[in-house]
Amino acid sequence: MSAFAADLRVISELGRRSIRQTIRRPQLSAPLIIFPTLLLAIQTGGAGRAVQLDGFPQVDSFLQFMLAGAMLQACMLAGNSGGIALAIDIEMGFTDRLLAAPISRFSIVLGRLAGTAMVGAFTAIWFLAIGLIFGVPISEGVLGVIWIIALVAATALAFGGIGAAIALRSGKASVVQGLFPLIFVILFLSTAFFPANLMLAPAADIAEYNPLSFVVEGLREPIVSAFSGPDSLKALASIGGLGAIGFVTSALALRGRVKRGG
Amino acid sequence: MSNFRANVAMIRALVRRSSNELLRVPGAAIPGVLAPTIFFLGITSAFGGLTLLPGFTTSSYQSFVIPVSLMQGAAFTGAATGVNLARDIEQGWFDRLLASPAPRPVLLAGIVLSASLRSLIPATILLIIAFAIGAHWPGFLGLGIALVVVMGMATVAATWGTSLAFRFKSQSAAPLMQAGMLLFVFLTTAYAPLDLLTGWLQDVARINPVTQVVEAARQGFVGGVTWGDTWPGLVALAGLAVLLSAMALRGMRRMTA
Amino acid sequence: MAAIETEGLRRDFAGGIVAVDGVDLAVEEGEIYGFLGPNGAGKTTTVRMLVTLLRPTGGRATVAGYDVADQASDVRKSIGVALQEAALDPLMKGRELLQLQATLHGIRKARGDELADSLLDRVGLTKAADRRVGTYSGGMRRRLDLATALVHEPKVLFLDEPTTGLDPVSRQAVWQEVSDLNDEGTTVFLTTQYLEEADMLADRVGIISDGKLVAEGTPEALKAQVGKPHLELSLASADGVSVSSEGNDAEEDKAEEVLARFGKLLPPRDGKLLVEVAHGASDIAPVIRALDDSGLAVESLDLVEPSLDDVFVEKTGQHLEGDDDAVDGAAEPEPAAAE
The missing domain is CATH 3.30.70 (Alpha-Beta Plaits)
Structure with a gap:
């Protein structure tokens, strides 16, 4: 078996393990789906009248507007909980066992990320299903759905990289867990929940340049109106950028950890 | 020593012990303490435009949301109390208390009272930041009522958290402790006045007793304080506290059944 | 009057599991009673019932003359308890823990402070009194746990595996303390997985297997029974x-x-x-x-000469795990010298 094929097997095995972990540790997986779903329900009920405001984009309903934000939120939480799981592995010494195995070191991280991407794809399907159940039309139809699932999986992968980097750097689950509120800070400073033109300053100005706004707009356009070339490109570029940051920082953190001897 | 004095001493000792969580591992408490403020800043920045809707009762969305974030802080504190108790049960510490002759209601009071005192910490931080960015000053009476309500809500959330801790005896029930109370807090007039809520949430908020609690805490920030807006909230809190305390006590007694 | 007395004591759990199945025992005042049994035999369940942490589902038990089910509060006032997994809050300091325990027993603050000081001295933790329990060694924790069980001068002391996992020196210290307490008149109910411990300390020994008391007597009498x-x-x-x-x-x-x-x-x-x-x-x-x-x-x-282990094997068909471990450990081949 070639080295590459061996690595792939390791990645897929570790990916399956990370998905099993997500399912078997309800305290990790529950917040990931339940939290964004509850927030979605509360926000659509509480701020639903916002669609009547002057300057609100043309949408079918507030729920239609909010779906993209909920998916993005779930991706960030998935990245965070993947990081927590990795940190727990480090605390328990499981990672050391993998590092001692004759496999490419980065496949340890890639395995975890593969699992996170799968979880991301699942959240996309979950929220699209919620939309369909409550009568939200997906403007771009089946093609749009496929595009969204792929984009959400890629986003989860990117955030998984960042979560893994923090886990590898700190080696402590509590540190990664502590980032939870930070996720909401960044989200609230994007157009995930509300259009930028109706947000208050200074958040509105930050949202204009927040890469998360680009990601969420790229996810939102095919739901509420139509594919837009520039929006899709900006989304892809943002995801690519976030992914690159996650990749490089976790590679560095992994090297640091190996150098320090665990 | 009289029973009453002994019981007060026990409660005080238990409160002191649980303050260790805060004083001796300060790092661990920071996310929970800051979270309500972060949510406050986030919600007001994102949804601030809602005050432009016709029929919205105030022009300052910050003033409108303060009580919600205060309740959220209280709910978090209560949930954290439940998680800590679950850990104490898992590690066997709680057996020490159960095997002592301390009356069961005293043990519960010690746990719950510390939550209600602790809830003033996230509340203080939130209020300082909110006033700094321009929320309305609610007057001393309005502020006093809001703080009493915060402590009451923390009591309710702590009895909820402890009930679940006794039931599940495991920290993995944490999401249930947190989500349960947050739902109670947010399925109210959290984001907008009752008339502006959409469909189902309007119905739920109308019957949710915590809506009265939020409104009682809110009154000073968005207008004048009246007895008519105060007593329903206090009654709702008292009712929830009695109900959930009974549940928690029953749970504690079942621990040794 | 017996310090501990049970009649047909029984505990069922959901799923038809009978953890304790009709145990009759009597521990006299001033005795040290050693309670032996393999894991899962019903040892801990019995102790939890006697210390009011679990209600019996059948039979009855009295401790210090009070019924464990109907007079739980009086039982709690009369007993000291040091449970297996020494449940000590790592964030508290040794002295604080003793003060808290005194308060829980309704002892006034000034008296509680005095007691804390003298107990810390008694178990040799005066120097560590103002350090967090999290920094204590295993032996120090056990000694502190023992001290907390003594704040209210209990008539009956329950010790659940008080020396499991301790090094020989710490074990010796705990034994000495238990034997001193007994000399002062405290009745001691002790579970252990070390036969040596039961042999050294216990006036009488009871062996539980599958929820039933299968043997009881002085260590000498039991040994004589098997051969x-x-x-x-x-x-x-x-x-x-x-x-x-x-x-x-x-x-x-x-x-x-x-x-x-x-x-x-x-x-x-x-x-x-x-x-x-x-x-x-x-x-x-x-x-x-x-x-x-x-x-x-x-x-x-x-x-x-026959040992308690022989008694144990004869009565339960298995070795006691603590001793078993020791045997396994000794039998293990030395690792290769060249490495």
Whole structure:
């Protein structure tokens, strides 16, 4: 078996393990789906009248507007909980066992990320299903759905990289867990929940340049109106950028950890 | 020593012990303490435009949301109390208390009272930041009522958290402790006045007793304080506290059944 | 009045599991009672019922004269409890823990502070009193746990595996403390997985297996029940080389004939001849003399007395895990020297 094929097997095995972990540790997986779903329900009920405001984009309903934000939120939480799981592995010494195995070191991280991407794809399907159940039309139809699932999986992968980097750097689950509120800070400073033109300053100005706004707009356009070339490109570029940051920082953190001897 | 004095001493000792969580591992408490403020800043920045809707009762969305974030802080504190108790049960510490002759209601009071005192910490931080960015000053009476309500809500959330801790005896029930109370807090007039809520949430908020609690805490920030807006909230809190305390006590007694 | 008395004590759990199945025992005031049993035998469940952390589902139990189910509060006032997984809050300081425990027993603050000081001194933790429990060693934790169980001068003290996992020196310290307490009149109910501990400390021992009390008595009486002491000996042949197991049958037959005069012969083991003797050590000299008279030379001889482990194996069909571990550990081959 070639080295590459061996690595792939390791990645897929570790990916399956990370998905099993997500399912078997309800305290990790529950917040990931339940939290964004509850927030979605509360926000659509509480701020639903916002669609009547002057300057609100043309949408079918507030729920239609909010779906993209909920998916993005779930991706960030998935990245965070993947990081927590990795940190727990480090605390328990499981990672050391993998590092001692004759496999490419980065496949340890890639395995975890593969699992996170799968979880991301699942959240996309979950929220699209919620939309369909409550009568939200997906403007771009089946093609749009496929595009969204792929984009959400890629986003989860990117955030998984960042979560893994923090886990590898700190080696402590509590540190990664502590980032939870930070996720909401960044989200609230994007157009995930509300259009930028109706947000208050200074958040509105930050949202204009927040890469998360680009990601969420790229996810939102095919739901509420139509594919837009520039929006899709900006989304892809943002995801690519976030992914690159996650990749490089976790590679560095992994090297640091190996150098320090665990 | 009289029973009453002994019981007060026990409660005080238990409160002191649980303050260790805060004083001796300060790092661990920071996310929970800051979270309500972060949510406050986030919600007001994102949804601030809602005050432009016709029929919205105030022009300052910050003033409108303060009580919600205060309740959220209280709910978090209560949930954290439940998680800590679950850990104490898992590690066997709680057996020490159960095997002592301390009356069961005293043990519960010690746990719950510390939550209600602790809830003033996230509340203080939130209020300082909110006033700094321009929320309305609610007057001393309005502020006093809001703080009493915060402590009451923390009591309710702590009895909820402890009930679940006794039931599940495991920290993995944490999401249930947190989500349960947050739902109670947010399925109210959290984001907008009752008339502006959409469909189902309007119905739920109308019957949710915590809506009265939020409104009682809110009154000073968005207008004048009246007895008519105060007593329903206090009654709702008292009712929830009695109900959930009974549940928690029953749970504690079942621990040794 | 017995300090602890149970009649048909029983505990069922969901799913038809009977953890404790009709246990009758009586512990007299001032006794140290050792409670032995393999894991899952019902040891901990019994203790939890006696200390009011679990209600019996059948039978009854009194501790210090109070019913554990109906007078739980009075029981709690009369007992001190140190449970297996020493549940100590790592964030608290040793002194604080003792003060809290005193408060929980309704002791006034000034008195509680005094008690804390004297107990810390008693268990040798005065220097560590103002350090967090999280920094304590295993032995220090056990000693602190023992001290907390003593704040209200309990009549009956329950110790659940008080020395499990401790090093020999710390174990010795705990034993000394328990034995001192007993001298002062405290009744002690002790569970343990170390037979040596039960042998050293306990006035009487009860063995629980599958939820039932299968044996009870003083360690000596129990040992006597399972068998008399026996001698294990091997013979030297005329030329001074030891007789192998397949060896000189004639000599062996002759030896057996001689030995049979002293007691029942047991089947030979590992090439050694075994014979029960009635009196133990005082039988050694006559046996050697008799063999010598028959022209047989003894190469080695051991007097083997029954241990509590033999009692345990006979009554429960298994070894006690604590001792088992020790045996396994000793039997493990040394790691290769070259590494």
